[in-house]
Amino acid sequence: MSLAESFLKKVPQYTRNKRHLTSVLQHGTPRKWANLARLELERKAARVELKAHPYLMIIDPCNYCNLSCPLCPTGLNDLGRPQAMLSFAHFKKYFDAFSPYLFEAYMHNWGESLLNKQVYSMIDYAQKHNVGTNLSSNFVKLDSRDLDNIIDSGLEYLIVSLDGTSQESYKEYRIGGNYEVVVNNLSELIRRRNLRKKKTPVVEWQFIVMKQNEHQIGEAEVLSKKIGVDLMRFIPVGMPYEFQNRKEVADKWFPATVEGRVKSNHEEQQFGQAGKPGPCFYLYRSVVVNPDGGVSPCCIVYRKNRDFADLNVDSFDPMKIWNNEKYQSARSLYSSTIIPNRRTTVCDGCDIFERHPSKKLKAAPENNLVTIS
Ligand SMILES: C[S@@+](CC[C@H](N)C(=O)[O-])C[C@H]1O[C@@H](n2cnc3c(N)ncnc32)[C@H](O)[C@@H]1O
Ligand code: SF4
Numbered sequence: 001m002s003l004a005e006s007f008l009k010k011v012p013q014y015t016r017n018k019r020h021l022t023s024v025l026q027h028g029t030p031r032k033w034a035n036l037a038r039l040e041l042e043r044k045a046a047r048v049e050l051k052a053h054p055y056l057m058i059i060d061p062c063n064y065c066n067l068s069c070p071l072c073p074t075g076l077n078d079l080g081r082p083q084a085m086l087s088f089a090h091f092k093k094y095f096d097a098f099s100p101y102l103f104e105a106y107m108h109n110w111g112e113s114l115l116n117k118q119v120y121s122m123i124d125y126a127q128k129h130n131v132g133t134n135l136s137s138n139f140v141k142l143d144s145r146d147l148d149n150i151i152d153s154g155l156e157y158l159i160v161s162l163d164g165t166s167q168e169s170y171k172e173y174r175i176g177g178n179y180e181v182v183v184n185n186l187s188e189l190i191r192r193r194n195l196r197k198k199k200t201p202v203v204e205w206q207f208i209v210m211k212q213n214e215h216q217i218g219e220a221e222v223l224s225k226k227i228g229v230d231l232m233r234f235i236p237v238g239m240p241y242e243f244q245n246r247k248e249v250a251d252k253w254f255p256a257t258v259e260g261r262v263k264s265n266h267e268e269q270q271f272g273q274a275g276k277p278g279p280c281f282y283l284y285r286s287v288v289v290n291p292d293g294g295v296s297p298c299c300i301v302y303r304k305n306r307d308f309a310d311l312n313v314d315s316f317d318p319m320k321i322w323n324n325e326k327y328q329s330a331r332s333l334y335s336s337t338i339i340p341n342r343r344t345t346v347c348d349g350c351d352i353f354e355r356h357p358s359k360k361l362k363a364a365p366e367n368n369l370v371t372i373s
């Protein structure tokens with residue numbers, strides 16, 4: 001293993017995941033690698049004002065959805081943000097500002113991205129600018145052209161959300177979805193990709209383990225091999241940041257068996273970090289852009305009143321945004337640095353990462369995120 005690879009394997013919660021490591025190697029340039037090294041050093045030193053640029057972008061092509069999942073703010077119609085379709089022109093404007101340092105763009109956040117038919121041009125654009133793309137979809141509302149477009153766009157990694165191996169268990173969470181349709185779409189995509197002898201998109205079947213489907217883990221493993229997905233991944237169920245009745249929700253949805261909990265215990269998928277590392281890596285590595293141009297501090301929070309910037313209003317200098325008062329105020333929670341004119345942000349109530357001892361939360365907030373352990 002090269003020196004660079006062994007450094008990358010140590011970047012917490014990022015390059016330890018093979019998919020991300022592949023992106024860093026495949027889409028890296030000397031400038032991007034130098035930026036990554038600089039950023040990780042700044043993060044370790046808990047710097048508040050950064051010289052390094054974010055190296056991941058989460059950009060949401062739309063926050064509309066065809067399903068009504070009961071633990072998703074979009075499904076609950078409780079996003080607290082106007083719904084919008086991102087136009088290609090706006091995508092390009094936002095993407096171009098950050099792209100020279102990006103390894104990856106996540107082409108989803110709080111909606112069903114494939115409802116926006118411009119998403120294929122966005123993926124193609126990102127790939128042509130040497131930025132890898134991934135996208136998560138419920139894979140329900142597609143036609144034959146969508147399957148070809150997904151392959152032709154150059155999408156590198158596709159996550160298909162399919163939580164169960166029967167309509168009965170699947171429909172409990174994916175309200176409005178149809179199990180058979182998703183399985184057929186998934187199988188057909190893989191068939192066409194293989195027929196064309198293409199390696200991409202790499203296809204992951206993502207199965208959120210919940211009470212109603214935990215008994216189907218074994219069946220899913222068998223079926224995933226039959227369909228030929230590249231990776232079968234069981235992930236823990238989370239709940240929206242703003243939920244208050246967390247215990248009640250956990251009792252209803254969290255798996256009851258040990259197998260359910262163990263199988264879904266993918267560390268990198270957990271919102272709550274088991275060992276509570278600090279500082280919060282979202283505030284260093286990733287810029288999150290919503291379809292209305294609002295910038296969220298991370299992909300966990302969604303309400304517009306939590307935003308750190310508005311790309312349609314604020315000065316469009318990416319480093320000015322990246323080091324604005326809100327970002328610096330939030331990062332200062334992880335450092336001894338006292339900044340003048342500190343702003344209170346959503347991060348002040350967040351208990352996911354380890355704060356600096358001088359900035360500890362007085363009491364655990366109601367709305368922190370629950371970790372399955
Ligand atoms: C909000 S969704 C948007 C993308 C797409 N609509 C989908 O569902 O795949 C983003 C990711 O969150 C996952 N997700 C949805 N509800 C979840 C929950 N309660 N716990 C953990 N992950 C969840 C989805 O499966 C998806 O991979
Ligand atoms: S399919 Fe995705 S965006 Fe739609 S409601 Fe479910 S989790 Fe939310």
Ligand code: SF4
Nearest residue numbers: 280282297298347350
């Ligand atoms: S809300 Fe929490 S996880 Fe999100 S950016 Fe702020 S500190 Fe990090």
